[in-house]
Amino acid sequence: MKTIKIGSIGCGGRGTLVKNAHQPENGFIISAVSDLDENAFKEYKELCGDNIFTTNNYKDILKIDDIDVVFITTPDYLHEEMAINALKAGKAVYLEKPMAITIEGCDRILQTAFETGSKLYLGHNMRHFASVLKMKEIIDSGIIGDIQTVWCRHFINYGGDAYFKDWHSEQRYSNGLLLQKGAHDIDVMHWLAGGFTTKVSGMGKLSVYDKCSRRPTEQKGIVEWNDDNWPPLEQKDFSPEINVEDSSMIMMQLDNGVQMSYNQCHYAPDCTRNYTFIGTKGRIENIGDTGKCQVWVYTSRKSAFHDPDIKHQLFPVEGTHGGADPLIVNEFLNFVAKNIKTSTNPIAARYAVATGVKATESIRTGGGLLEIPKLSDEIINYFENGQQK
Ligand SMILES: NC(=O)c1ccc[n+]([C@@H]2O[C@H](COP(=O)([O-])OP(=O)(O)OC[C@H]3O[C@@H](n4cnc5c(N)ncnc54)[C@H](O)[C@@H]3O)[C@@H](O)[C@H]2O)c1
Numbered sequence: 001m002k003t004i005k006i007g008s009i010g011c012g013g014r015g016t017l018v019k020n021a022h023q024p025e026n027g028f029i030i031s032a033v034s035d036l037d038e039n040a041f042k043e044y045k046e047l048c049g050d051n052i053f054t055t056n057n058y059k060d061i062l063k064i065d066d067i068d069v070v071f072i073t074t075p076d077y078l079h080e081e082m083a084i085n086a087l088k089a090g091k092a093v094y095l096e097k098p099m100a101i102t103i104e105g106c107d108r109i110l111q112t113a114f115e116t117g118s119k120l121y122l123g124h125n126m127r128h129f130a131s132v133l134k135m136k137e138i139i140d141s142g143i144i145g146d147i148q149t150v151w152c153r154h155f156i157n158y159g160g161d162a163y164f165k166d167w168h169s170e171q172r173y174s175n176g177l178l179l180q181k182g183a184h185d186i187d188v189m190h191w192l193a194g195g196f197t198t199k200v201s202g203m204g205k206l207s208v209y210d211k212c213s214r215r216p217t218e219q220k221g222i223v224e225w226n227d228d229n230w231p232p233l234e235q236k237d238f239s240p241e242i243n244v245e246d247s248s249m250i251m252m253q254l255d256n257g258v259q260m261s262y263n264q265c266h267y268a269p270d271c272t273r274n275y276t277f278i279g280t281k282g283r284i285e286n287i288g289d290t291g292k293c294q295v296w297v298y299t300s301r302k303s304a305f306h307d308p309d310i311k312h313q314l315f316p317v318e319g320t321h322g323g324a325d326p327l328i329v330n331e332f333l334n335f336v337a338k339n340i341k342t343s344t345n346p347i348a349a350r351y352a353v354a355t356g357v358k359a360t361e362s363i364r365t366g367g368g369l370l371e372i373p374k375l376s377d378e379i380i381n382y383f384e385n386g387q388q389k
Contacts, residue, residue: 010072077101083109087112093119136192147192149278217240249263345384347379
């Protein structure tokens with residue numbers, strides 16, 4: 001069995017996900033890590049041994065011939081450059097969502113993967129959430145008929161802690177939170193509705209966190225989540241520059257006729273995504289998205305609020321992000337080693353970003369309906385064919 005050697009780029013923060021890939025017993029070894037902050041190496045040394053190669057310059061990892069695979073889990077604005085360089089260096093790439101912060105950036109990544117033949121995989125871990133998979137199974141069974149409309153409300157109680165104190169708060173680094181958070185939700189809605197957005201419009205604004213007190217420019221932003229950080233207007237140490245929306249409402253027209261709406265709020269007291277899919281014979285809704293949660297199915301008509309016809313009870317799964325992180329890492333490793341068919345797809349990741357980008361543009365330019373640029377058939381066919389020419 002050939003050992004597959006792995007490099008981790010951006011190994012603090014979300015990079016802790018990559019530790020799931022260190023599986024010497026299955027032939028996968030993390031042998032190099034890169035981060036600007038050397039403290040991020042500590043946990044990797046404990047897991048993989050002191051001999052692990054460490055560097056502040058990710059390009060050093062790309063120069064190592066026997067590294068087959070890299071995970072890129074750096075901030076969003078670095079994805080495009082790092083992914084393109086890694087693909088050109090012949091590495092198979094696991095790239096965190098959102099794929100990039102512009103549509104052109106996504107398309108350049110896709111084109112590079114197509115030209116080099118290096119494998120590309122996007123970290124849309126929500127495709128492994130038990131609640132999402134249960135909703136997909138119900139929709140695919142046909143019990144609620146043909147999906148016509150989809151709504152999602154995303155309440156984010158940690159928005160002030162996570163997205164308005166560091167790079168996320170600035171358009172130049174994140175573009176907007178319809179990419180950072182919305183890319184997940186839009187991707188789930190596209191996947192379960194069976195289409196991609198062709199036109200989008202939106203309204204949204206920054207109306208809460210711009211009123212909170214800021215940290216000095218020279219002080220580093222500290223991101224710590226705590227339910228005691230409440231109410232939003234009393235919080236402090238926010239980024240000196242905040243120019244992304246803290247609430248957004250968008251409407252989407254899909255290529256298969258389905259229509260969708262998505263609402264995202266970063267100052268809600270609770271924390272959940274609530275999707276509903278309405279078909280020609282019923283409707284489903286998730287109550288909670290990870291851990292102990294439920295999927296409700298309505299298939300009969302009754303007056304007033306009533307209990308669903310079927311309640312599916314779901315239970316906690318071990319692993320971060322509702323058990324999705326170990327699953328997505330294993331799917332990627334098996335894609336690299338055995339070419340398995342994957343549940344996620346770079347084309348879908350690109351359309352999620354493209355929808356977020358155009359929705360954000362609509363919000364910032366008066367709410368008009370904007371078209372999503374299409375990809376060429378050559379690129380679509382390549383990725384839908386499992387990245388084979
Ligand atoms: N799929 C998910 O559920 C999920 C969850 C959280 C974050 N994310 C994504 O993961 C990515 C990282 O998010 P985060 O919250 O960990 O961000 P972060 O700001 O904590 O950064 C992650 C790490 O990257 C390092 N880094 C920054 N610049 C670097 C460079 N030039 N070279 C090497 N390392 C560098 C930082 O030091 C840090 O350790 C983002 O794209 C985010 O959207 C995905």
